[in-house]
Amino acid sequence: MSTPPPGLTRDQIAERAAQDIADGSYVNLGIGMPELIAQYVPEGREIVLHTENGLLGMGPAPAPDAVDPELINAGKKPVTANPGAAYFHHADSFAMVRGGHLDLCVLGAMEVAANGDLANWSTGQSDAIPAVGGAMDLVSGVRVVRVMTTHCTRDGTPKLVEKCTYPLTGAGVVSRIYTDLAVVDVTPEGFAAVEIAPGWSFDEVAARTDAPLRDARPGAVATNRGGSEPRSTRSSR
Amino acid sequence: MSTPPPGLTRDQIAERAAQDIADGSYVNLGIGMPELIAQYVPEGREIVLHTENGLLGMGPAPAPDAVDPELINAGKKPVTANPGAAYFHHADSFAMVRGGHLDLCVLGAMEVAANGDLANWSTGQSDAIPAVGGAMDLVSGVRVVRVMTTHCTRDGTPKLVEKCTYPLTGAGVVSRIYTDLAVVDVTPEGFAAVEIAPGWSFDEVAARTDAPLRDARPGAVATNRGGSEPRSTRSSR
Amino acid sequence: MIDKRVASAAEAVAEIADGETVMIGGFGEAGSPIELVHALIDQGASDLTVISNNAGNGQVGLAALIRCGRVAKIVGSYPRSSNSTVFADDYRAGRIELELVPQGTLAERIRAGGAGIPAFYTPTGAATELADGKEQRSFDGVPHVLEHALRADWALIKAGAADWHGNLLFNKTARNFGPIMAMAAQTTVVQAATVGAPGSLDPETVVTPGIFVNRVVHIADPAQEFDLVAQGAHYP
Amino acid sequence: MIDKRVASAAEAVAEIADGETVMIGGFGEAGSPIELVHALIDQGASDLTVISNNAGNGQVGLAALIRCGRVAKIVGSYPRSSNSTVFADDYRAGRIELELVPQGTLAERIRAGGAGIPAFYTPTGAATELADGKEQRSFDGVPHVLEHALRADWALIKAGAADWHGNLLFNKTARNFGPIMAMAAQTTVVQAATVGAPGSLDPETVVTPGIFVNRVVHIADPAQEFDLVAQGAHYP
Numbered sequence: 044m045s046t047p048p049p050g051l052t053r054d055q056i057a058e059r060a061a062q063d064i065a066d067g068s069y070v071n072l073g074i075g076m077p078e079l080i081a082q083y084v085p086e087g088r089e090i091v092l093h094t095e096n097g098l099l100g101m102g103p104a105p106a107p108d109a110v111d112p113e114l115i116n117a118g119k120k121p122v123t124a125n126p127g128a129a130y131f132h133h134a135d136s137f138a139m140v141r142g143g144h145l146d147l148c149v150l151g152a153m154e155v156a157a158n159g160d161l162a163n164w165s166t167g168q169s170d171a172i173p174a175v176g177g178a179m180d181l182v183s184g185v186r187v188v189r190v191m192t193t194h195c196t197r198d199g200t201p202k203l204v205e206k207c208t209y210p211l212t213g214a215g216v217v218s219r220i221y222t223d224l225a226v227v228d229v230t231p232e233g234f235a236a237v238e239i240a241p242g243w244s245f246d247e248v249a250a251r252t253d254a255p256l257r258d259a260r261p262g263a264v265a266t267n268r269g270g271s272e273p274r275s276t277r278s279s280r
Numbered sequence: 281m282s283t284p285p286p287g288l289t290r291d292q293i294a295e296r297a298a299q300d301i302a303d304g305s306y307v308n309l310g311i312g313m314p315e316l317i318a319q320y321v322p323e324g325r326e327i328v329l330h331t332e333n334g335l336l337g338m339g340p341a342p343a344p345d346a347v348d349p350e351l352i353n354a355g356k357k358p359v360t361a362n363p364g365a366a367y368f369h370h371a372d373s374f375a376m377v378r379g380g381h382l383d384l385c386v387l388g389a390m391e392v393a394a395n396g397d398l399a400n401w402s403t404g405q406s407d408a409i410p411a412v413g414g415a416m417d418l419v420s421g422v423r424v425v426r427v428m429t430t431h432c433t434r435d436g437t438p439k440l441v442e443k444c445t446y447p448l449t450g451a452g453v454v455s456r457i458y459t460d461l462a463v464v465d466v467t468p469e470g471f472a473a474v475e476i477a478p479g480w481s482f483d484e485v486a487a488r489t490d491a492p493l494r495d496a497r498p499g500a501v502a503t504n505r506g507g508s509e510p511r512s513t514r515s516s517r
Numbered sequence: 518m519i520d521k522r523v524a525s526a527a528e529a530v531a532e533i534a535d536g537e538t539v540m541i542g543g544f545g546e547a548g549s550p551i552e553l554v555h556a557l558i559d560q561g562a563s564d565l566t567v568i569s570n571n572a573g574n575g576q577v578g579l580a581a582l583i584r585c586g587r588v589a590k591i592v593g594s595y596p597r598s599s600n601s602t603v604f605a606d607d608y609r610a611g612r613i614e615l616e617l618v619p620q621g622t623l624a625e626r627i628r629a630g631g632a633g634i635p636a637f638y639t640p641t642g643a644a645t646e647l648a649d650g651k652e653q654r655s656f657d658g659v660p661h662v663l664e665h666a667l668r669a670d671w672a673l674i675k676a677g678a679a680d681w682h683g684n685l686l687f688n689k690t691a692r693n694f695g696p697i698m699a700m701a702a703q704t705t706v707v708q709a710a711t712v713g714a715p716g717s718l719d720p721e722t723v724v725t726p727g728i729f730v731n732r733v734v735h736i737a738d739p740a741q742e743f744d745l746v747a748q749g750a751h752y753p
Numbered sequence: 754m755i756d757k758r759v760a761s762a763a764e765a766v767a768e769i770a771d772g773e774t775v776m777i778g779g780f781g782e783a784g785s786p787i788e789l790v791h792a793l794i795d796q797g798a799s800d801l802t803v804i805s806n807n808a809g810n811g812q813v814g815l816a817a818l819i820r821c822g823r824v825a826k827i828v829g830s831y832p833r834s835s836n837s838t839v840f841a842d843d844y845r846a847g848r849i850e851l852e853l854v855p856q857g858t859l860a861e862r863i864r865a866g867g868a869g870i871p872a873f874y875t876p877t878g879a880a881t882e883l884a885d886g887k888e889q890r891s892f893d894g895v896p897h898v899l900e901h902a903l904r905a906d907w908a909l910i911k912a913g914a915a916d917w918h919g920n921l922l923f924n925k926t927a928r929n930f931g932p933i934m935a936m937a938a939q940t941t942v943v944q945a946a947t948v949g950a951p952g953s954l955d956p957e958t959v960v961t962p963g964i965f966v967n968r969v970v971h972i973a974d975p976a977q978e979f980d981l982v983a984q985g986a987h988y989p
Contacts, residue, residue, distance in 0.1 A: 067519050069728050089519050091682070091728070095856065096780040097926045099726050100682075112782060112979030113927035119781035127519070127682040127715030129723035130925055132932040132960070133780070133806075134632075134864040137857030141633030141877060142700060144728050172841045173853045174833035175883065180857030183876040184633050214880040304755050306964050326755050328918070328964070332620065333544040334690045336962050337918075349546060349743030350691035356545035364755070364918040364951025366959035367689055369696040369724070370544070370570075371628040371868075374621030378641060378869030379936060381964050409605045410617045411597035412647065417621030420640040421869050451644040625870070634861070635892035637873035656871035686957070721922070722958040 048242040050194065050223030058083040059238075060149055060191050060221040064090055071095065071140070071181055073150035073163075074118040077191045080149055091127070093145055095177040097136050100128030117177065140177065141184035148185040150178065152192040152220075154207045157233040157254040159217045161190065162209035175212075182213030194222035194251055201253035203227060203234060224248045228259065235259035285479035287431065287460030295320040296475075297386055297428050297458040301327055308332065308377070308418055310387035310400075311355040314428045317386055328364070330382055332414040334373050337365030354414065377414065378421035385422040387415065389429040389457070391444045394470040394491040396454045398427065399446035412449075419450030431459035431488055438490035440464060440471060461485045465496065472496035520681045521733045522712060526556035529706045529732045533562045533671055540627070540667075540698040541569040541579055542674035546742040548691035550675040550708050553734070554578045555752055557673070563587045568627070568669055570620060570694060572596035572604035575746030581753070583607060592667065594620035600746050619647060622664055624697060630666035631700025631729070639664055672702030675739065676725070679709035680716075683730025684723045692724065699729040708736040756917045757969045758948060762792035765942045765968045769798045769907055776863070776903075776934040777805040777815055778910035782978035784927035786911040786944050787814045789970070791988055793909070799823045804863070804905055806856060806930060808832035808840035811982030817989070819843060828903065830856035836982050855883060858900055860933060866902035867936025867965070875900055908938030911975065912961070915945035916952070919966025920959045928960065935965040944972040 051059065057079035064070060064080070066088040072078050081103070084090055092101040094116040101116060102123035110121040124130075139145060154162040161182055164175045182188050195201050203220065220227040225248045226238040235257040239245055245263075249256040288296065294316035301307060301317075303325040309315050318340070321327055329338040331353040338353060339360035347358040361367075376382060391399040398419055401412045419425050432438050440457065457464040462485045463475040472494040476482055482500075486493040523529045530553060533539065539557070543549035558581055567588050573580025580603040582588055596604050596615060607613040618626065619641045629637055642648045643660035652663040674695040677688035685707060687695055699705045712735040745752075759765045766789060769775065775793070779785035794817055803824050809816025816839040818824055832840050832851060843849040854862065855877045865873055878884045879896035888899040910931040913924035921943060923931055935941045948971040981988075 087518075091519065093728070094926070096783070097929050098720075099728055100720070111925060112977045113784065114925040115781060115783050116926075119783075124720055124925070125715075127680060127684060127727065128720040129684055129718075129726035130720050130923075130928055131723075131726060132928050133856070133860035133930050134933045135726075137860050138628075138632035138700060139726075139728055141857055141861075141875065142631050143633060144631075144700075170845060172833045172844060173851065174831040175853055175855050176831040177856040179855040179881060179883065180877045183879070184857075211881045324754075328755065330964070331690070333547070334693050335956075336964055337956070348689060349741045350548065351689040352545060352547050353690075356547075361689070361956055362951075364916055364920060364954075364963065365956040366920055366954075366962035367687075367692055367956050368959075368962060369692050370620070370624035370694050371697045372962075374624050375864075375868035375936060376962075376964055378621055378625075378639065379867050380869060381867075381936075407609060409597045409608060410615065411595040412617055412619050413595040414620040416619040416645060416647065417641045420643070421621070448645045625868070629873070632861070634873050634875060635897060637865070637870050639870060661871060689957070721925070722955075 047247050050240045050243065053079055056191055056221050056223055059226065060189065061085065064088065064147060068146040069093055069144065071145055071148040071185060073148065075151045077149040077151060078118065080191070093139065095136050095140060097131050097133060098124060098128060100125040137180055140180050143184055143186055145185040147187045147189065148181045149189045149191050150181065152190045152202060153209050154202055154204050155190050155217050155220055156204055156207045157229065159215040159229040160207050161212045161217050162207040163212050165210045167210050178212045182216040187218055188216045189219045189221065190217050191221045194224040201251055203252045203254060205254040224251065232257065284484050287477045287480065290316060293428055293458050293460055296463065297426065298322065301325065301384060305383040306330055306381065308382055308385040308422060310385065312388045314386040314388060315355065317428065330376065332373050332377060334368050334370060335361060335365060337362040374417050377417045380421055380423055382422040384424045384426065385418045386426045386428050387418065389427040389439060390446050391439055391441050392427050392454050392457055393441055393444045394466065396452040396466040397444050398449045398454050399444040401449050402447045404447050415449045419453040424455055425453045427454050427457045429457065429459055431461040438488055440489045440491060442491040461488065464493070469494065521683045521731060522681055523732045523734055526552045526708065526734050526736065527559065529553065529734045530556045530560055533557060533560060535562050536564045537562065537670040538566040538568065540669040540672040540702055541567055542693065542695040542698050544570050544690065544693040546574050546746060548675050548693050548695055549578050549742040550673045551578045551740050551742050551745070552736045553673040553706060553708050554582055558582050558585055558753060564589045566590045566592065568592040568667060570594050570623065571598065574598055574601050574742055575749070576601070576603070576751040577745045578742050580604070583613065588613060590614040590616065592616040592618060594618055594623050617647065624694065626664055626667040627694065627697045627701045630668040631697060634666060636663055636665045638662065667701060669702045670704065672698040672705040674698055674705065674707050676707050676709040678711045678718060679707055679733045680713050680718050682715050683707065683727030683733055684718050685709065685725035685730065686718060686722065687724055696725045699725050704731045705729055706732045706734065708734045708739060710737060710739060757919045757967060758917055759968045759970055762788045762944065762970050762972065763795065765789065765970045766792045766796055769793060769796060771798050772800045773798065773906040774802040774804065776905040776908040776938055777803055778929065778931040778934050780806050780926065780929040782810050782982060784911050784929050784931055785814050785978040786909045787976050787978050787981070788972045789909040789942060789944050790814045790818055794818050794821055794989060800825045802826045802828065804828040804903060806830050806859065807834065810834055810837050810978055812837070812839070812987040813981045814978050816840070819849065824849060826850040826852065828852040828854060830854055830859050853883065860930065862900055862903040863930065863933045863937045866904040867933060870902060872899055872901045874898065903937060905938045906940065908934040908941040910934055910941065910943050912943050912945040914947045914954060915943055915969045916949050916954050918951050919943065919963030919969055920954050921945065921961035921966065922954060922958065923960055932961045935961050940967045941965060942968045942970065944970045944975060946973060946975060
């Protein structure tokens with residue numbers, strides 16, 4: 044196949060993902076790439092970030108001379124607390140998660156399957172140190188689960204697959220995927236590309252996707268787009 | 281039978297029950313007669329009173345001009361908070377109860393059976409308004425459950441019985457009973473009187489008890505006394 | 518911009534619909550969100566299921582809601598009251614249904630509803646008639662009852678202080694069921710004596726984080742149900 | 754007189770015995786009760802089961818306890834660390850057992866242990882390999898896993914402020930597992946930066962009521978595990 048231009052940068056993916064976060068949302072951003080999303084929340088929107096180690100209203104990293112080792116995020120990095128923040132213990136924190144009080148989480152992925160299955164916690168290799176953290180809790184409890192990831196691994200292996208080969212984090216949980224190459228919804232009929240990165244063609248992205256990909260962009264054949272659930276005005280939780 | 285002198289007054293029963301409360305205990309006192317016990321804690325002992333509506337460290341009633349309608353006990357009466365008190369919500373309050381963190385509760389009773397069954401929440405009458413409150417939680421969770429009650433109802437019906445006729449609050453939960461006529465332990469062999477009120481004979485008390493009563497007073501035939509569990513020095517909960 | 522303030526109790530409860538389930542905070546007269554309940558009386562919704570530890574006091578608040586014939590069912594632990602016969606009269610006449618739940622089980626079922634736990638085992642009530650018809654199971658030889666989570670369409674609760682995000686502080690034993698009901702309802706409405714900007718509450722002392730709250734009504738000088746009952750007040 | 758103060762960390766942990774289960778608070782390096790863990794290292798108990806979200810950092814605290822060969826099993830959610838290979842080395846060599854639990858399930862199992870709930874159903878982990886061998890059940894068509902309470906012989910936790918009764922405040926995200934571990938252990942030992950007389954803490958802001966605490970050690974100027982790891986410190 045031809046060699047297309049580079050896809051979106053990590054910051055550009057984050058910026059795109061941030062566009063879809065409604066004003067007033069309570070959001071958990073996974074460790075790593077998804078953390079970048081916080082920097083791109085569109086002006087005029089206020090979101091409240093949850094970090095599962097006991098803080099709602101997480102703010103940006105502090106100045107180096109203002110680090111408090113007892114104010115960290117789930118990635119164990121120093122953060123700050125915004126006005127309106129609250130601290131709580133771990134059982135209360137996961138009551139928020141499991142109880143469906145968070146509107147959205149955006150997580151990293153090792154694999155996402157066409158049925159929404161997510162694998163992001165274990166390679167299943169025997170010498171790996173098993174570690175799951177809060178990933179399984181987030182995918183089972185948060186109302187909308189999205190993924191931010193590179194479309195393929197560094198060696199070119201697609202991460203969007205027909206069926207996950209790695210151990211699952213959750214079954215049928217992901218509704219939308221932001222990658223360097225596309226925005227892909229998980230629909231009852233499988234993957235549907237709703238946007239393609241500049242300079243890329245649908246076919247080039249489909250070729251790097253290890254499961255059928257429908258073209259669901261505006262102007263393409265009408266499709267059943269998932270992943271952009273309207274928020275109720277009655278309940279913000 | 282002869283007519284013995286009056287038994288202990290309510291205050292005297294409370295005073296006797298208070299003797300058995302170890303220094304440092306966390307205690308829930310049932311609504312009604314057991315509330316009196318708080319006034320008779322022996323000098324030199326400090327106990328912490330729990331009220332299930334969300335306060336540890338409950339103090340006595342306030343002066344009439346210092347009543348706060350938002351500081352009440354489980355009987356809905358105004359109280360105060362001692363130094364070292366803490367407020368908490370109902371789920372946390374009953375985590376203390378159910379989780380075995382309270383050392384002792386002393387409850388009222390309609391009937392106590394020789395196997396420790398307690399009935400104190402319902403007459404089972406069809407026109408009664410059912411109301412259970414926290415009684416079932418207390419008897420299932422608190423480490424030691426004792427009862428303070430009159431030995432008989434006003435019409436002379438014994439409250440210490442072979443088998444409860446009223447609906448149970450809990451099965452096999454009571455270990456000691458303080459009445460106007462005696463201190464009675466519940467043992468694997470049934471009721472055992474460990475003290476008899478002044479002016480009363482063992483036989484007179486046994487005649488007012490609707491189940492076999494052993495004489496387990498010092499000097500009587502040796503018996504297996506229950507109800508006076510030693511507190512561990514390692515754990516105060 | 519996150520601002521959960523609404524202008525009035527009437528506006529805050531306007532959408533409560535016939536047949537819905539409403540949690541109402543308070544233990545006895547402490548923590549009773551009386552202005553919200555009176556707004557619900559004015560509003561007219563009926564055939565309600567109310568989850569509340571008690572069944573109201575005197576002739577105001579929840580007792581008045583029942584007296585107005587708007588409550589089909591109460592889920593609570595202690596509907597008996599020394600100062601009100603409203604529930605008792607309706608109950609004896611067969612006009613209101615009661616699900617009686619031990620108080621700690623009630624609290625834990627509400628918390629479970631808020632925490633995404635559909636069911637749990639508890640020793641409370643095992644071997645009593647309140648366990649009749651419930652699934653039972655032994656753990657370490659002790660009988661336990663399977664209890665299911667409680668959720669509601671609405672929670673009406675009273676706080677001492679709030680901010681625009683819905684972070685809440687409570688006052689003494691008026692805290693009682695407020696924090697857990699806030700977690701377990703689809704829409705949680707709070708009346709608070711003070712409502713400040715974000716940052717007005719110390720994040721270390723917040724009892725209910727704003728994520729559990731949808732609407733905040735400023736009731737600067739709330740009536741105490743305790744006082745209304747003592748005065749013999751009637752609502753409406 | 755209720756006074757739970759003990760003179761030293763050494764005295765507070767002296768009775769921990771071989772083979773017992775110890776909960777250790779902290780998330781990453783925040784809230785780690787490092788003086789208590791070091792006292793446990795000095796004390797010598799071995800064959801311990803440790804319940805802790807992580808498996809230690811650097812070469813201090815829990816990582817040092819593991820390195821000294823004193824931990825037979827870890828129950829936690831994230832034993833992987835970017836700054837320590839102690840657990841990883843022992844795990845790969847088969848010298849330490851691991852029970853891996855999703856973080857929220859870990860927290861809820863600990864809370865259940867403290868609250869007298871022997872078991873509960875959770876959706877977390879259903880349809881994953883972490884549910885293998887566990888009882889499963891559907892609620893409203895959603896698969897759930899039956900999870901059992903966790904309790905321990907000991908909990909070692911770090912608070913910001915305490916009083917003689919054991920009432921506790923925490924500092925920011927160092928709160929994490931402290932309050933729930935305090936509930937779930939037979940004996941809870943707390944190190945606190947300040948320890949005041951009863952009445953020194955506002956009863957409205959107490960996070961952990963003293964009923965959950967047995968021993969309080971005043972560690973006026975606790976080391977931060979964060980700093981020790983950054984310095985490359987080794988214990989002992």
